[in-house]
Amino acid sequence: MANTTAELIFIPAPGVGHIMSTIEIAKLLVNRDQRLAITVIVIKPLSANSGPAITAYIESLAEKTMDRISFIQLPQDVTPPIHDPKQHPLNTSIEFIKSHSKHVRNVVADLKSQPGSGRVVGFVVDMFCTSMIDVANEFNVPTFVYFTSNAAVLGLTFYIKKLCDDMNIDVIELGNSDTEILVPSFVTPVPAKVFWSLFKTKEGLDFVRWFTRGLGEAKAIIVNTFLELETHAIEALSHEVSIPPVYSVGPILNLEGGSGDGKPIEDDVIRWLDSQPPSSVVFLCFGSMGSFDEVQVKEIARGLELSGYRFVWSLRRPPPDQTSRVPRDYEDPSVVLPEGFMERTRGIGKVIGWAPQVAVLGHHAVGGFVSHCGWNSLLESLWFGVPSATWPMYAEQQVNAFEMVVELGLAVEIKLDYVKDLHNPKANTIIVTAEEIERGIRRVMEDNEVRRKVKEMSEKSRSAVKEGGSSYASVGRLIQDILKEFF
Structure with missing residues (x-):
């Protein structure tokens, strides 16, 4: 009897949030259909984007065994890509991912x-790995892109390219x-x-046009x-003929915790x-890249004291230099408080x-979440029914914050347009005042209408x-689409 396993090749971007989310959707697919098997091809991150905990987590993946999911870690080229100052820094990351194409080709051929072994029926690549579509085409299999943000941002990105x-x-x-502009994916x-x-x-715009072109080829x-x-x-999105079909499969969450070693x-x-x-405690957490300088830390501390609310505050130390963008823990946080x-x-x-x-x-004592508005974090807060106060920092987080506060009424604002430049942290001079922070904390803990809506959405x-x-x-429907030419 012929082997009836359909093999999918998953390629996540080399960031811990992207990899974790990819593993969760891989588990979801193999649990739903016994005919599917998945090989996750892991690209080691550039050292500038990783801390020791992330590196250890990624190293550990090759040792993992899950039912019908296997992991292969790619070798890394010795020479990292040189950043061209005329290009957006994200282009360096994209070139870095693209440089692994030959290794992916070898793995799939093997x-x-x-x-x-099962027949390879398709690639599922992260939104930042669309350069791998060329490799999938060489093997004559389709590529599905996993977009780790939300549908409104996807629509905005396509609309910007159209403009x-x-x-x-x-x-x-x-x-x-x-x-203000009217965007089809927003009301x-x-x-x-x-x-x-x-x-x-x-x-940045050159990057967006390249990025969106890749999405359109899926x-x-x-x-x-x-x-x-x-x-x-x-x-x-479904009414826009130039956009490939969209499968909304979330929330895809890793509810077992993160890559921390604490x-x-x-x-x-x-x-x-x-x-x-x-519901008495406000939780402040700003993601794997979130940190502030001492002036801002003191304003947050004052805002917390003014509010009078109980709190848990994840306070991280900014990276010491440009070689790393990952914050570390303070040995003694009182030095900046x-x-x-x-x-x-x-x-x-x-x-x-x-x-x-x-x-x-997920703890019953937590009643509010001051968040950087990473999409995974917002989905987690909705899952647990905890309203957010938005403090976006980088990437598409400002758009996420706008969608949650203005478009959907599922969060309150601390600052919608706060921006931190990860590539040049000293460029940001905006200070969010203690009074603004206090106001945001009070609203997230006391706005019963937002709380009711969040519980319903939970x-x-x-x-x-x-x-x-x-x-x-x-x-x-996605599984049918993947398997329809195989069975």
Whole structure:
């Protein structure tokens, strides 16, 4: 009897959030259909983008064994790509990923030649790995792109390319103005001030056009969202003939925790939360790249004291230099905090380093979340029914914040247009004041209408992935699409 295993090649971008999310969707697919097997090809990150915990996590993947999911770590070329100052820094990362094409080609050829192995039926590549579509084409198999952000941002990205290429609009001038534009994937006009910073420079826009062209070459785009959350955006995408079919399969979450290596920290925080009243604690956490200078840290501390609320604050130390963009933990956080802050807030709050985000958000004592608005973090907060106060920092987070606050009414604002340049941290001079922070904390803890909406969306997010739910059905259609030429 012929081998009836259909093999998918997964290629995540070399960032911990992207890899974790990719593994979760891989697990979802093999659990739904016994005929599928998946090989995850792991690219080691550039050292500038990784800290020791991330590197250790990625190294550990090759040792993992999951049912019908295997991991292959690619060798890394000795010479990292040289950054061209005329190009956006993201282009360096893209060139770095593209440089692994020959290794991917070898892995797939090797898989195909092994006796008894399944037939390779397609590639599933991260949104930043579309250069691998060329490799998939060589093997005559389709490519599905996994878009780790949301449907509204996907629609905005395609629309920006359309403004540039079809309507000859000066998007850079637009992006640096005070105007608002009507975008098909949003109901509310989108202010240019919340545009992805990529839209505001020539180098960034060149990258966006390349990036969107790659998305357009996919057989379909898999998006980590769900119909009930982004009804308008998903419907708008489905009506646009130039955009490949979109499968909304979310929320795809890793509910087992992150890449932190701080088990004692986790136990200590959870023990402290166990002794707090329900929904009484505000949790501040700014993602794997989130950190602030001392002036801003002191404003956050003052804002927390002014609010009077209990808190857990994940406070990270900015990278010491440009060789790394990953924050570290402080050995002694009191060196950047206002004098006496730790003593005055003893028993009321906890200042920690790396945070076990999922464990904290899922705790009954947590009632609000001050977030950098990474899409994974926002989906986690909705899953657990915890309203967010938005403090976006980089990438598409300003657009995520706008969607959550203005478009959907599922979050409150601290600052919608705060921007931190990861490639030049000293460029940002905006200071969010203690008073703004206090206001945001009070609103996220006291706005009962937002809390009610978030609780409703929490139930919808859990229903979406169950049998009979919208994302469950969408995953079924995706599997049919993958396998229809194989069986």
